[in-house]
Amino acid sequence: MFIIKLAPDGIKSEELTMTKIKICGLSRLEDIAAVNAARPDYIGFVFATSRRQVDMATARVLKQALDPGIAAVGVFVNHPVAEIIALAEQGIIDIIQLHGDEEEATVRLLQTQTGVPVIRALRISNPVDIRASTADYRLFDTYDPSQYGGSGAAFNWDLLAGTSGDFFLAGGLNRSNIAAAINQVNPYCVDLSSGVETAGKKDRDKIIEIVEMIRKIRG
Template sequence: MTKIKICGLMTESDIKAVNQAVPDYAGFIFAEGRHHVELEQVIKLRKLLDPKIISVGVFVDAPINVMLEAVYSGAISIIQLHGNESEKLVDRLKDLDMKVIQVFKLPTNKIIQTHADLLMIDSGSGDGKKLDWSSLLLKPNILAGAIDINNVATAIKQVAPDIIDVSRGVETDNKKDPLKIKQIVNKVHKL
């Protein structure tokens, strides 16, 4: 069964919506941008989040101590590297028993390989651009990039990822939409 991560959570109402839908993962974006959250905020939100839902922290070229603080505080369980982080950093985090997601943005001229626990393919920097799924040369553990209720079944059929990652695809007027979250979580869990 394909799992699903709802990313870009920022508010108590986002957490309430996610708790009602029960996705497998919840993502908090520590990097600068529209969905940016501070650690203190994530600590509070994590306490409200259903304990069955695994929390993920998204970082872009952050210092290692910032990422470790987020894990040790209990705010997150998995570190997602969404910048230009090196394999040396991945190995260092793994040596510290951290679970790591390494993101590769397409198109890329890098050879896609990593020691991270999970490899994620995205269309860019969370800009909502859709990937040409049929052109992927490898099967990522996690697929992201403009996925919503209308194309999630096609994404799963064409790519067969272990996890679908959705953020803007469950928003209305730049806010998380509880109905869209519930619909896509239900659909993914049924596929």
Template sequence: MIEIKVCGLKREEDIKYVNELKPDYVGFVFAKSSREITLEQGINLVKKLDKNIKAVGVFVDKKLSEVEKIASTLKLDVLQFHGKEDNEYMSCFKSFEVWKALGVTSKEDLKEINKYKVDGILLDSKVLGRIGGTGESFNWDIISNFKINKKLILAGGLNSDNVKEGISKVNPNIVDVSSGIEVDGFKDFDKIKEFIEKVRETV
């Protein structure tokens, strides 16, 4: 079954939504973004999160000590890195599942994938100066049925209208949605519900 990650939670209402709708993962952003939260906010949100939902921390070129503090305090399940983090950096987090995000515009970008010794590769649209949550998808034909020996996470512009096509073309293990389930910059219960239903209808 395709798993689902709802990313960019920042309000207690968001936690209530996901606790009812039961995605597999939720993401908390600790990087410059409209969805950025502080460690203190993260503590408040994670303690209210259903324990069956895995918590993912999203980071961009943060100091090792800062990531370690956030990850251990919140008891995160997954660390997702969007910056210039290399294998040496990411190997410091052996007690966590680690995903590396890569922006995709052409097949050339896929050459980077196999150099990373991580548990999952997240493929996202590449937008200059932005790290995810852009609402823009990329050309999925580039990675149509692309095979890697890691979890493949599809992100970038997904919503309830296009997620089935994305799953059909890419065959990911996980789909990751953020702006596609928002109204005026805030998570929307009905949009999350529709997205999850569409994914779970796929075989």
């Protein structure tokens, strides 16, 4: 993947960048130990209602144990803006991910108030779902009428043909399809959760294995 970056003097430079990796839904210190060993680029704390949900106190403890070279993403669904801002201001999260029905005005408000990047999740069932956003990144996930995310199912990646810009790809990614996803869709970052779990809990061996697999794909 080629990413165009602006150098300090404003001159564009082009560099080959490996696909980034996000491991989402961490809720235990064992999970933190696993990602510290595997070293993905991002991890996710889910503050929305789910079996992976964490509260502010738990997230603070987990963030303190997290390798500082790994960015923590807070995942929210129609969450009170004041609480999101507080989490960012306290350094518990480094990036905000909005996974609900939030308006673009909320995206801009959070960018202005926190100064941290915002990811806007879009649930994809047809091409019209792939819409623009003022967020720093878009995340494409599987549409499920019964929930906002975390279904563990993949969607039709053909729908992303021709999609430009840096985006995160989520939805049912695991060791059996991750290479195909990267080669077909060419995402900025792949976002994994259930695909690195065993019996509903993050699996250290699966996390380390898939991070190594992805690094080799783009190595």
